[in-house]
Amino acid sequence: MSSDDIHFHSISDMGDMLRRRALSPVELTQAHLERIDALGERLGTFITVMRDSALARARELESSLQSGRDLGALHGIPVAVKDIVSTRGVLTSAGSRVMAGNIPEVDSTLVERLYDGGAVLLGKLNLSEFAIGGTVDHPFGTPRNPWNTDHSAGGSSSGSGGAVASGLCAGALGSDTGGSIRGPSSFCGIVGIRPTYGRVTRHEVVPMCWSMDTVGPMTRTVEDCAIMLAAIAGHDPRDATSSSEPVPDYAMSLDEGVRGLRIALPREMFDYSGLDGETSAAVHKATTVLEELGASSEEVSLPMSAHSGAVFIAIADVDAAAYHSDLLRERGDDYDWNTRVRLESASLTPAGAYIKAHRARASIREELLKALEHSDVIITPTSHAPAPTLADGTGRPGGSYYVASDLGRRMYASPAALAGLPALSVPCGFSESGLPIGMQIIGRPFTEQLLFKVGHAYERATDWHTMHPEL
Amino acid sequence: MPQLSAEQVVELARVAGFQISASRAGEVAARLRSVLADLESIDDEALAGAEPSSIFAPVEGE
Numbered sequence: 001m002s003s004d005d006i007h008f009h010s011i012s013d014m015g016d017m018l019r020r021r022a023l024s025p026v027e028l029t030q031a032h033l034e035r036i037d038a039l040g041e042r043l044g045t046f047i048t049v050m051r052d053s054a055l056a057r058a059r060e061l062e063s064s065l066q067s068g069r070d071l072g073a074l075h076g077i078p079v080a081v082k083d084i085v086s087t088r089g090v091l092t093s094a095g096s097r098v099m100a101g102n103i104p105e106v107d108s109t110l111v112e113r114l115y116d117g118g119a120v121l122l123g124k125l126n127l128s129e130f131a132i133g134g135t136v137d138h139p140f141g142t143p144r145n146p147w148n149t150d151h152s153a154g155g156s157s158s159g160s161g162g163a164v165a166s167g168l169c170a171g172a173l174g175s176d177t178g179g180s181i182r183g184p185s186s187f188c189g190i191v192g193i194r195p196t197y198g199r200v201t202r203h204e205v206v207p208m209c210w211s212m213d214t215v216g217p218m219t220r221t222v223e224d225c226a227i228m229l230a231a232i233a234g235h236d237p238r239d240a241t242s243s244s245e246p247v248p249d250y251a252m253s254l255d256e257g258v259r260g261l262r263i264a265l266p267r268e269m270f271d272y273s274g275l276d277g278e279t280s281a282a283v284h285k286a287t288t289v290l291e292e293l294g295a296s297s298e299e300v301s302l303p304m305s306a307h308s309g310a311v312f313i314a315i316a317d318v319d320a321a322a323y324h325s326d327l328l329r330e331r332g333d334d335y336d337w338n339t340r341v342r343l344e345s346a347s348l349t350p351a352g353a354y355i356k357a358h359r360a361r362a363s364i365r366e367e368l369l370k371a372l373e374h375s376d377v378i379i380t381p382t383s384h385a386p387a388p389t390l391a392d393g394t395g396r397p398g399g400s401y402y403v404a405s406d407l408g409r410r411m412y413a414s415p416a417a418l419a420g421l422p423a424l425s426v427p428c429g430f431s432e433s434g435l436p437i438g439m440q441i442i443g444r445p446f447t448e449q450l451l452f453k454v455g456h457a458y459e460r461a462t463d464w465h466t467m468h469p470e471l
Numbered sequence: 472m473p474q475l476s477a478e479q480v481v482e483l484a485r486v487a488g489f490q491i492s493a494s495r496a497g498e499v500a501a502r503l504r505s506v507l508a509d510l511e512s513i514d515d516e517a518l519a520g521a522e523p524s525s526i527f528a529p530v531e532g533e
Contacts, residue, residue, distance in 0.1 A: 304517065310509030329489050337495075344491050345502040348483050353510050358523030360513055365524070397498075403505040 006031045007167030008468050011077050011224040014170055018065065018076045025065065025076030029058035029120050032078040036122065036168050039471055043149065044141035045163040047083045048091050049123040054078065057120050071118030073227045073251075080169040082160050083124040084131055085110050085215070086204035094206045095127040095156075097139045097334040098327055108204035109236045110173060110215060117231035122169050126159030131175055131208045132320060133183075134338040134401025136394045145187060145387050146469040147435055152393030154184030154383075155401075160218045161188035166471055171219040171228050177208045178312045179383075179413025181216050182425040186382035186438025189427045189467065191225045191455065192218040196445045197420035198243035200229070201236035209319035210241075212312075212417045221465055222426060222455040226250035229448060248449050254456040259294030261454060263287060264375035266302045274408050276385035282429030282437040283381045289461050290379075290454065297379075300371045304363045308418055309410030311364065314357035315418070317346035338395030365419035372444045377454055382425040382438035384409040416442045424451040427464040436464075475500050475507075 006014070006028060017023040033051055040046045061076045081087070084094045086104035088111075093099050107115075114121060126143045128135040133155035143158035145151040146166035153162040157174030161184030164172050174181040176194035185192030193216045200215045207213055217228030230251070235244040265287065270280060287297055321328070321343045328335065328343055335343070371378060387393070388400050395401035400409060416423035421442055428439040439458075443451050459465050477496035480503070484491040491499055 304513075307509060307513050310506045313506050314510060332489070341495055341498045341502060344484065344489070344495065345499045345506075347487060347489070348480065348499070348503055349506070353507055355523050356510050356513065356518070359518045359521040360510070362524040363518055363521045366521070403502045407505060407509055 007035050008220070010221045011073065011170050011219065011227055014077055015073055015075065019070070025058040025061040025120065026055065028076060029054050029078050032122055032169060039166055040168060041141065043146055043162050043166055044126055044138065044143040045159040045166070045168055046080070047093055047095070047124045047126050047140040047159070050090060050121055054120050054122050061118060061120065071116070073117070074114065074231055075118030076120065077118070077170050078120045078122045079114060079171045080122045080125050080160070080163055081111065081173040082127050082157050082175055084127065084175060084206040085173060087111055087124065090124065092124065092206070093140065094130045095135070095138065095140060096129045098331055100139070104204065106204060109201045109238055110205070110232050113232045125163055125172060128156035128158060129336045129339045130206065130320070131156040131177060131180055132339050132342060133180065134342070134395035134399065135336045136338050136396060137336055142390060144390070146471060147189060150389055151387040151435060152187065152390055154187035154387060155393070156180040157184045157218065161185055161190060164188070164190050164218050164220060166469060171217055171224055173215055173232070174218045175205065175213060175215045176417065177212045178316055178410065178417045181218060182382050182413055182423060182438070182440060185218055185425040187387035187436065189436030189464070190218055190220055191222050191424070191426050191465070192216065193225050193229060193424045193448065193451065194416060194422060195229060195233065195448055196422045198241050199233050199422070199446065199448065201239040201242045203236055203238040207323055209316035211319065212316055222452055222459050223251060223254055226254065226452045245446050250449050250452055253449055253453050256453055257293060258290055258454055258457045261290065261295035261377065262375040263290065263295055263297035264300040264371045264378045265297055266305065266378060266380060267299050268302055268306045269380045269412060272384065272408060272411065274384050274405065275381065278431045279381045279385055279437050283379065283439050286428040286439045286458060287379055290458060293457055293461060298375070300375070302367050302371060302415065304360060304367050305415040306411055307360060308364055308414035309407035311357045311360045312410055312414035312418060313407070314349060314353055315361060317342050318349050318354055321346035338401060341395060361418045364415055368415055368419045368421060368442070369444070376443070376450065378442040380412050380440045380442070382440040383412055386431045386435035386437055412440065421445060422448045422451055424455050426455045426458060429464060475504050
């Protein structure tokens with residue numbers, strides 16, 4: 001079997017092939033490494049490729065499978081992680097010159113759980129510096145969108161989005177503080193979930209904002225996303241914020257359908273003047289598909305969420321500025337221009353504004369939870385528009401992270417982050433220019449299972465997830 | 472504060488113990504002005520009863 005036949009299969013299909021001995025873990029890993037060799041540099045996806053350890057691990061897993069020891073749904077599956085997740089003895093750079101010599105002595109719990117689940121770790125993925133979006137100059141290469149390499153893969157989990165969409169790995173871990181899983185998933189035409197705050201450990205993950213950082217999977221199908229989340233979710237005594245809420249079998253209810261599902265459509269997010277017309281149409285059409293499957297929808301108003309961009313920046317960037325305070329003074333010139341501007345700006349935020357942002361945050365959470373009393377999910381575009389060009393995807397004047405556009409466009413990703421709610425992005429169409437569009441499905445705390453069910457029902461009724469970039 | 476100038480940003484940073492170059496000061500001021508103006512536009516009455524929340528503890532089974 002050639003690598004071309006393998007690299008766009010789903011995790012569940014790859015797992016079936018491994019168990020049927022139609023494919024071995026070593027062959028699967030080798031095929032992905034060859035594809036990374038061919039495309040990785042051009043797409044700017046990987047910072048470190050862990051070739052030797054990946055092949056050694058694949059050989060171990062091959063032996064264990066042959067002897068009847070199956071570690072589960074990820075057994076032999078090649079995955080990769082965003083380079084803010086610590087890996088013992090392997091560079092963990094956070095995409096920054098500041099941490100270019102950081103070799104952790106321990107693995108993150110996330111890496112341990114992936115290994116325990118049988119995964120093969122191919123390497124570490126590129127990102128916006130310190131998971132703060134809008135990087136102008138990526139020190140480890142510019143992450144590109146596989147659908148059009150002149151366009152951004154999104155931020156901050158850019159390498160994760162690009163690698164999964166281009167078949168360089170079967171699935172990846174990203175992190176989402178204010179949209180960093182959902183945005184790249186939407187831009188790259190893949191599935192990604194921001195889990196409920198506390199659902200997934202953040203042990204040994206470089207922080208951006210302690211009260212909003214989450215880690216989650218990015219995959220090509222909803223089922224794969226459920227498989228990966230099941231592997232990493234659950235209480236971790238090494239992360240004080242992790243929840244002891246039991247982890248359900250996410251894959252079990254995938255096929256239950258959406259009959260009776262109540263959908264809320266926030267008026268402010270569909271009326272926003274900056275919302276791209278094709279994006280709006282695609283998400284409305286996706287909602288219609290769910291209605292045809294038995295769901296119902298109603299318009300709701302979330303007025304405070306319209307301010308969520310400024311509220312998010314006032315909280316998350318201030319948290320980040322506190323974390324970087326000493327480094328910024330000592331090694332300011334090693335930071336990217338945009339990261340530095342954001343952190344310096346946040347460092348000067350008045351205490352009164354910071355507290356007002358926290359009060360608004362509480363109000364936004366209340367507003368969302370109230371909407372979710374009458375509805376099961378809230379559906380919005382994941383992003384206000386498809387992926388911008390690389391030049392427009394930065395914090396430079398005119399770019400999507402520049403102040404003029406940064407606050408309004410954030411109203412899609414920020415509310416769930418501020419409220420600690422789970423949010424799933426699934427592909428729901430393409431622009432005329434051939435760039436993917438994503439639909440965001442937000443739920444109550446710990447309802448990831450429901451979000452997967454909705455996403456899976458939509459996926460079965462459409463074929464967006466079967467489309468892959470030609471590279 | 473919404474009228475914050477680049478010069479004021481440089482001075483505020485100096486007092487806070489770090490340096491912002493003139494080449495970045497304008498961008499820092501613009502970003503800060505924009506965020507503060509949006510926060511100021513939130514009606515205080517809309518926040519009546521809302522206490523500042525920094526972390527929402529994961530509520531089991533919520």
